[in-house]
Amino acid sequence: MDLTHLTAAELAARIADGTVSAVEVAEAHLARIDAVDEKVHAFLHVDRDGALAQARRVDEARARGERLGPLAGVPLALKDIFTTTGVPTTCGSKILEGWIPPYDATVTRRLKDAGLVILGKTNMDEFAMGSSTENSAFGPTGNPWDLTRIPGGSGGGSAASIAAFQAPLAIGTDTGGSIRQPAAVTGTVGVKPTYGGVSRYGMIAFSSSLDQGGPCARTVLDAALLHEVIAGHDPLDSTSIDAPVPPVVEAAREGAHAVSLAGMRIGVVAEFRGEGYQDGVMRRFDEAVALLRELGAEVVEVSCPSFDKALAAYYLIAPSECSSNLARFDAMRYGLRVGDDGTRSAEEVTSLTREAGFGAEVKRRIMLGTYALSAGYYDAYYGSAQKVRTLISRDFDSAFERVDVLVSPTTPTTAFPLGERVDDPMAMYLADLCTIPSPLAGNAAMSVPCGLAPEDGLPVGLQIIAPALADDRLYRVGASVEAAFRARWGHPLLEEAPAL
Ligand code: GLN
Numbered sequence: 017m018d019l020t021h022l023t024a025a026e027l028a029a030r031i032a033d034g035t036v037s038a039v040e041v042a043e044a045h046l047a048r049i050d051a052v053d054e055k056v057h058a059f060l061h062v063d064r065d066g067a068l069a070q071a072r073r074v075d076e077a078r079a080r081g082e083r084l085g086p087l088a089g090v091p092l093a094l095k096d097i098f099t100t101t102g103v104p105t106t107c108g109s110k111i112l113e114g115w116i117p118p119y120d121a122t123v124t125r126r127l128k129d130a131g132l133v134i135l136g137k138t139n140m141d142e143f144a145m146g147s148s149t150e151n152s153a154f155g156p157t158g159n160p161w162d163l164t165r166i167p168g169g170s171g172g173g174s175a176a177s178i179a180a181f182q183a184p185l186a187i188g189t190d191t192g193g194s195i196r197q198p199a200a201v202t203g204t205v206g207v208k209p210t211y212g213g214v215s216r217y218g219m220i221a222f223s224s225s226l227d228q229g230g231p232c233a234r235t236v237l238d239a240a241l242l243h244e245v246i247a248g249h250d251p252l253d254s255t256s257i258d259a260p261v262p263p264v265v266e267a268a269r270e271g272a273h274a275v276s277l278a279g280m281r282i283g284v285v286a287e288f289r290g291e292g293y294q295d296g297v298m299r300r301f302d303e304a305v306a307l308l309r310e311l312g313a314e315v316v317e318v319s320c321p322s323f324d325k326a327l328a329a330y331y332l333i334a335p336s337e338c339s340s341n342l343a344r345f346d347a348m349r350y351g352l353r354v355g356d357d358g359t360r361s362a363e364e365v366t367s368l369t370r371e372a373g374f375g376a377e378v379k380r381r382i383m384l385g386t387y388a389l390s391a392g393y394y395d396a397y398y399g400s401a402q403k404v405r406t407l408i409s410r411d412f413d414s415a416f417e418r419v420d421v422l423v424s425p426t427t428p429t430t431a432f433p434l435g436e437r438v439d440d441p442m443a444m445y446l447a448d449l450c451t452i453p454s455p456l457a458g459n460a461a462m463s464v465p466c467g468l469a470p471e472d473g474l475p476v477g478l479q480i481i482a483p484a485l486a487d488d489r490l491y492r493v494g495a496s497v498e499a500a501f502r503a504r505w506g507h508p509l510l511e512e513a514p515a516l
Pocket residue numbers: 144145146147169170189190191192193194195222334448
């Protein structure tokens with residue numbers, strides 16, 4: 017039995033009943049990483065000793081007869097944006113190279129407390145800015161379906177690690193699509209929870225009003241199990257929601273068993289098609305919509321006219337917030353320090369360090385954001401973007417008066433070749449056309465696999481969007497869709513993924 021091909025739920029059950037030990041499971045995944053990561057480059061850091069020590073703790077707890085959590089002993093890959101005590105955290109940037117955090121992010125802490133085994137830290141676009149992982153200061157990640165193509169971004173390492181069977185679970189963060197777009201192009205499941213649903217404490221800030229951590233997995237149930245571990249109120253994050261976590265696991269189980277969607281009203285977003293959308297992506301999406309109807313859902317078209325301005329608003333708000341958040345990398349507090357030879361002022365050292373430590377995209381956004389926030393331009397740029405943000409939220413509100421969830425393709429195209437859009441920021445930004453409205457409104461959204469595009473044989477994602485705090489609806493619909501797809505077309509990743 018190949019332990020790396022089991023789901024997290026299956027692994028947890030076998031560890032709990034003693035069929036396998038957590039150490040054996042960790043070793044199998046570490047061996048897989050050894051075998052394939054030279055090609056995939058999903059990891060920036062593999063924490064072999066830490067993983068095996070945690071696995072041993074789970075085995076010992078089980079031997080003592082302690083009750084284990086639902087994912088105890090299951091391995092996981094953590095995006096390198098979360099702080100981990102004693103384990104390097106770079107956020108994909110040279111400016112944090114060599115920094116060892118003195119504390120755990122709340123997400124890290126909850127994973128450890130639940131007995132998950134953190135295998136290592138995954139590659140990402142620098143400070144989560146990008147859609148291809150090519151903005152990582154440490155080289156790109158390959159898409160396990162075709163190593164010459166992008167695994168998505170910014171969380172390409174997390175998505176690739178689960179698509180390459182290096183880990184059954186991973187954690188990502190989504191500011192404009194960085195969990196869902198990588199999920200779509202790697203044939204995996206990715207969820208952006210409701211804003212405030214998962215603590216941002218210790219999650220290095222890019223755009224604080226948009227950033228949200230969430231689960232990545234190969235199945236909807238696995239994503240739900242992980243969601244439940246990391247979600248919930250955290251007094252250390254002032255934007256954390258003080259309310260019970262939506263019943264995501266129950267919803268995923270229910271969806272998988274009762275595949276019918278009778279009584280569910282589903283809206284197809286009219287704005288998410290047309291120019292720039294690949295034929296094969298739309299074909300799979302239209303088939304998915306037909307399937308939703310067959311499952312008993314009432315499907316209607318809804319219009320969200322302000323979505324056309326979402327990308328423009330996002331590329332003012334996100335850079336504005338990043339220009340402020342990234343001011344803390346001043347050469348005095350963390351990681352890199354350049355030019356500190358006793359002859360230069362603190363200001364000169366800061367400037368030399370930021371020049372050497374930040375990559376081109378990060379600098380572009382700091383400049384854009386600083387400009388948009390400057391006196392005289394603030395109202396015209398940042399202020400207008402905030403007004404558009406309100407209009408987008410209103411579009412969602414009126415859509416959700418008519419339907420329970422919205423659906424769209426997750427991305428306009430399948431995975432594009434590495435190198436194709438690196439020098440063309442506008443083309444790169446278009447990869448997030450369908451994923452950007454949700455973070456602007458703060459609601460919840462998921463990407464589930466929806467077959468392969470006929471023209472290139474690469475995965476296509478179906479995006480499901482639910483109102484804020486109704487994350488369980490994503491899992492209910494996602495699990496039904498997954499079960500129905502699987503019965504009809506098989507599971508792309510589990511049955512068709514090419515060997516590495
Ligand atoms: N690709 C988008 C960007 O570059 C979204 C990134 C993200 O969600 N972190 O900003």
